Amino acid sequence: MDFDVSEEHRMLKDLVTRFVRDELLPLEPAVLAREAAGEGLGLGPAEHKRLDEVSRALGLWGLDAPEDIGGADLPMVAMVGVNEELGRTVTPYTLPPDSPNLRMLMATVNAPQRKAYLEPYVRGETISAIGISEPGAGADPAGMVTRAERDGEDWILNGRKTWISRAADADFTIVMAVTDREKRARGGISAFLVDKGTPGFNVLRRIPMIGGAATYEIALEDCRVEGWKLLGQEGAGFAPMQLRLGTRRIEMASWSIGMAQRALDMICEYAPQRKTFGLPLSERQAIQWWVADAATRIHAARLMTYDCAWKLDQGRDVRQEISMIKAYATEMAWEVVDRAMQTFGAMGMTKELPLQLMASRLRTMRIYDGPTEVHKMVVARNLLGTRR
Numbered sequence: 001m002d003f004d005v006s007e008e009h010r011m012l013k014d015l016v017t018r019f020v021r022d023e024l025l026p027l028e029p030a031v032l033a034r035e036a037a038g039e040g041l042g043l044g045p046a047e048h049k050r051l052d053e054v055s056r057a058l059g060l061w062g063l064d065a066p067e068d069i070g071g072a073d074l075p076m077v078a079m080v081g082v083n084e085e086l087g088r089t090v091t092p093y094t095l096p097p098d099s100p101n102l103r104m105l106m107a108t109v110n111a112p113q114r115k116a117y118l119e120p121y122v123r124g125e126t127i128s129a130i131g132i133s134e135p136g137a138g139a140d141p142a143g144m145v146t147r148a149e150r151d152g153e154d155w156i157l158n159g160r161k162t163w164i165s166r167a168a169d170a171d172f173t174i175v176m177a178v179t180d181r182e183k184r185a186r187g188g189i190s191a192f193l194v195d196k197g198t199p200g201f202n203v204l205r206r207i208p209m210i211g212g213a214a215t216y217e218i219a220l221e222d223c224r225v226e227g228w229k230l231l232g233q234e235g236a237g238f239a240p241m242q243l244r245l246g247t248r249r250i251e252m253a254s255w256s257i258g259m260a261q262r263a264l265d266m267i268c269e270y271a272p273q274r275k276t277f278g279l280p281l282s283e284r285q286a287i288q289w290w291v292a293d294a295a296t297r298i299h300a301a302r303l304m305t306y307d308c309a310w311k312l313d314q315g316r317d318v319r320q321e322i323s324m325i326k327a328y329a330t331e332m333a334w335e336v337v338d339r340a341m342q343t344f345g346a347m348g349m350t351k352e353l354p355l356q357l358m359a360s361r362l363r364t365m366r367i368y369d370g371p372t373e374v375h376k377m378v379v380a381r382n383l384l385g386t387r388r
Helices: 007-036 045-057 076-086 099-108 111-122 238-270 285-313 319-349 355-365 372-384
Strands: 128-131 147-151 154-164 172-178 189-195 201-208 214-225
Touching: 007 045, 007 076, 007 355, 076 238, 076 285, 099 111, 099 128, 099 172, 099 238, 128 154, 154 172, 154 189, 154 201, 172 214, 189 214, 189 238, 238 285, 238 319, 238 355, 285 319, 319 355, 319 372
Parallel strands: 128 172
Antiparallel strands: 147 154, 147 172, 154 214, 172 189, 201 214
16 A cells, blocks of 8 residues: 655655745735735735746646646646645735636536637636535535526526626636426536626625625526527536545645644744743643644544545546545644644734634635535445435
8 A cells, every 4th residue: 555645756845845935925915914904815916927937837726637738637646745845934825727617627628618718717817716615505506596508599597696807807607507397406406607708697796704705696697698598408417516526625624734834833843932931932831732643643634535536536436535524624733723722822813814714714614615524424325325
């Protein structure tokens, strides 16, 4: 049994480590200052452009995209290391293209869609979003009510979607809709490619989230989508959507490991320097146990995540493992970051340290793409045989 990462993947992880250290971490003071001033969590156009140029020059674009359209076709195991390193910084930058929507497109596009949507996306020329959640159907996508009905060769979409990242900026949005009310999740949900500016695709509002982030709510009002923009087969949208969700959940576990590791590093650097009642914090048993527990749980989460990624690369069914790592890693990192904030005392409550943005991000991740409680329910009912 080999627990080591290949030399190629280790070198890639080291490259991303240097990119984070040299390019992303230096931007954190400005990111923190803008967020503290109420300007939101984001990068300026000039900052984003420079990061795009540097990351492209380093060969960090399209890492898990197909080789024949400019990608590196790397397995999920390699992406775990990449995303762990990206998780160590609060500078909000994603290496193009965003993997979850990429993998859903890779699994479903036909030849015209490949040329019109997938290839520009891999080249970093377009931004995508996905509309799954609805005001009455969040963690249970099988409860969605957004409808898509045939009108000749086209489809007419009606409904609402919410909690959508990048909806106002996306060049296209993958919209999930019910095409068969009887079958629903068992053959009645389809995916559609809806271009920005399509009549009837209306961004209703920007929803401010904690930590300076934002999502959007959209309304689909007699939104006409050309027939060739049905993504995949009619009624077969649920499985590719789960592939997309699974990819994001592995990313979240990897990011959580990165955040927890940075928080632990901050504790280990600060605790020997800070004295209380004549002794450094590093000599207090409470701090020592926090450090030991954090290191142990980070190690466990890392092994679990690599195991899940390896099984996925082998084509195995990892739905159980994905629920386990999504719940375990996000909750683990939340606790480690919280204890880092406690270690820093009043300084840990300020917006001058990255800990508060890490905590906000983790707090949302404990809900996004399935709350912890839902993932635990999935694991338990599979083991107990209570799935209906």
